[in-house]
Structures are given as structure tokens and as C-alpha cells.
Amino acid sequence: MPDFKKILNTLYEETKQLSDTGKVATYIPELASISPNKFGICLLDIEKESYQVGNFDECFSVQSISKVLTLAMAMGIVGEKVWDRVDVEPSGDPFNHLSLLEQENGIPRNPLINAGAIVIADILVSELKDPKKEFLDFVHKISGDSTIRYDEKVAQSEKATGFKNYAAANLLKSYGNLKNDVIEVLDFYFYQCSLSMSCAQLCHTFYLFINRGRCMQNLEFLTVSQVKRINALMLTCGFYDEAGEFAFEVGLPGKSGVGGGIVALLPKRFCVTVWSPGLNLKGNSSRGMAALERLTTLSDLSIF
Numbered sequence: 022m023p024d025f026k027k028i029l030n031t032l033y034e035e036t037k038q039l040s041d042t043g044k045v046a047t048y049i050p051e052l053a054s055i056s057p058n059k060f061g062i063c064l065l066d067i068e069k070e071s072y073q074v075g076n077f078d079e080c081f082s083v084q085s086i087s088k089v090l091t092l093a094m095a096m097g098i099v100g101e102k103v104w105d106r107v108d109v110e111p112s113g114d115p116f117n118h119l120s121l122l123e124q125e126n127g128i129p130r131n132p133l134i135n136a137g138a139i140v141i142a143d144i145l146v147s148e149l150k151d152p153k154k155e156f157l158d159f160v161h162k163i164s165g166d167s168t169i170r171y172d173e174k175v176a177q178s179e180k181a182t183g184f185k186n187y188a189a190a191n192l193l194k195s196y197g198n199l200k201n202d203v204i205e206v207l208d209f210y211f212y213q214c215s216l217s218m219s220c221a222q223l224c225h226t227f228y229l230f231i232n233r234g235r236c237m238q239n240l241e242f243l244t245v246s247q248v249k250r251i252n253a254l255m256l257t258c259g260f261y262d263e264a265g266e267f268a269f270e271v272g273l274p275g276k277s278g279v280g281g282g283i284v285a286l287l288p289k290r291f292c293v294t295v296w297s298p299g300l301n302l303k304g305n306s307s308r309g310m311a312a313l314e315r316l317t318t319l320s321d322l323s324i325f
């Protein structure tokens with residue numbers, strides 16, 4: 022293994038200096054108040070050794086990173102039936118774009134864009150008695166950390182302003198690809214996005230994606246094949262309409278969120294989380310992408 026401690030310190034100092042670190046998301050009002058200077062990194066290797074720097078222990082809004090976790094939970098429950106209702110192609114469009122949904126008769130391009138994640142939320146609402154509680158229990162189990170919580174304020178803020186998500190859910194409903202009530206499904210969706218987690222907690226949670234479906238406690242949650250598929254989706258669809266650029270610059274599967282977090286991983290080697298709230302024009306953490314580019318360059322580790 023490379024000297025991750027040294028590499029993280031080097032890249033942290035380098036990328037802390039960057040002059041253009043993007044803009045904090047404001048379309049969810051509650052996210053607008055976060056300081057753009059927050060910057061943390063945690064890396065957890067397959068041997069469970071971890072390395073940290075900066076604000077790695079401070080909780081932030083994971084937003085779309087939660088889409089990987091709801092997908093994992095849904096695949097664990099209904100298996101490959103998920104693919105009857107959502108496709109596995111990159112969209113090349115922003116996360117909340119609606120035009121493709123119309124062109125493709127209500128089948129979202131993939132489960133990591135909003136429309137796809139809303140279909141996954143609908144599956145969980147159908148399958149679970151108390152989806153909010155059971156999803157949080159699932160996150161507690163895979164992370165081994167029962168302190169993880171939803172951020173009520175963020176959930177309510179998005180509920181009051183998430184008009185595009187109401188539009189997407191209604192469109193899905195009109196095509197027959199939403200079985201439950203729009204408001205009920207979106208209530209769950211807004212809560213999943215409001216999960217509040219630190220870089221360290223996200224690394225613990227995503228360990229199962231580097232460990233062939235087994236969590237930190239060695240319990241099996243997904244099959245090897247399911248993990249491979251989810252990792253493939255993270256590579257091709259994990260960064261809005263910038264998945265190509267992320268593969269080009271960084272070369273790892275991963276998922277970003279508009280809270281400024283990015284989780285990326287190299288199967289069987291390590292997972293890493295970076296948090297820096299300033300976003301680039303495509304909605305990905307600006308400094309986060311730069312830091313991960315330095316990580317794969319300095320360590321000479323990527324899937325390529």
C-alpha cells in the first residue's frame with residue numbers, strides 16, 4: 022500500500038490553496054448557510070486502517086450520495102427486479118433534468134439521477150412498513166454506527182422548495198412508474214437526501230462496496246455481482262453530467278452530492294470521502310474533484 026498518510030497531507034495542503042473552489046448550493050435554502058471553507062478527507066483501506074485530515078469528523082448533508090444506499094437496500098430486497106423500472110445508462114444531463122424522462126416513457130436513465138432515485142424510493146415505500154426508520158436502520162447496520170441521523174431542517178427545507186422533484190415524481194406517476202402517492206414517496210426521498218454524515222462515517226458505510234458486499238463487521242448485505250453492478254453505475258452515472266470528466270481525471274467509481282461530499286473507491290483496496298461544499302458548474306465539489314485527482318496521481322492507484 023502507498024503511504025496514504027503522507028499523500029493525504031500533501032494533497033490537502035495543495036488543494037487547500039486553490040483559488041477557485043466553486044459555489045455552495047443555494048437551491049435548497051438550508052444548505053446555503055454552510056461555510057465554503059470546510060474541507061475534510063477520510064480514507065479507509067481494505068485492512069480497516071484509516072487516514073484523516075481537516076474537517077473529516079464533521080457531519081454534512083450527504084444529499085445524492087444517499088442514492089447509492091437506497092439502491093443497495095432495494096437490490097437487497099427485490100434483487101434484479103429493480104431494472105424493470107429503471108435503466109443503467111448515463112444521462113449526460115443534469116441530475117434533475119426531465120426531458121429524457123418524457124422521451125423514454127417514464128423509465129429513468131439510471132438510479133443515481135433524481136428521477137431514478139425517486140423510483141427506487143417508491144420501491145422501498147412499497148416494500149417497507151416504515152421506510153424512513155428502516156432505511157436509517159439499514160445505514161446504521163452497514164456502517165456499524167447508530168449515531169447517524171437525518172437532518173430535519175434540511176429535509177423540511179427541501180420539502181418546501183423541491184419543485185423539480187415534485188415535477189419528476191408526477192411525470193413518473195403519469196407514466197405508471199410510481200406506485201405510491203407522490204407526496205409519500207417524496208417525503209421519504211427528501212429524508213434520505215437529508216442524511217447527515219461525516220467523511221469518516223461515509224467511509225465506514227461504503228466499506229461494503231470495496232469488500233465484495235460485506236460490511237465492516239463482515240456481515241453480507243449484497244452479493245458480489247450486485248456490488249460490481251453498483252460500482253459500475255457509480256463509475257458511469259455517479260457525477261451528474263460530469264461522470265466522463267471524473268473517470269478521465271480521477272479514474273474511480275464514486276458518487277457526489279450537492280452538499281459538497283464525494284465518496285470514491287477502488288474495489289478491494291480503499292474508499293475515500295472528501296467534503297468541500299463549493300460546487301463547480303456541474304454540481305460536483307470543486308476542491309473534492311481536485312483532491313481526488315491528486316490522490317490517484319500521487320498513489321498511482323485507479324481502476325485504470
Ligand code: GLU
Binds near residue numbers: 278
Ligand atoms: N436532494 C437533492 C435534490 O433532489 C439532491 C441533489 C443532489 O445531491 O444531487 O435536488
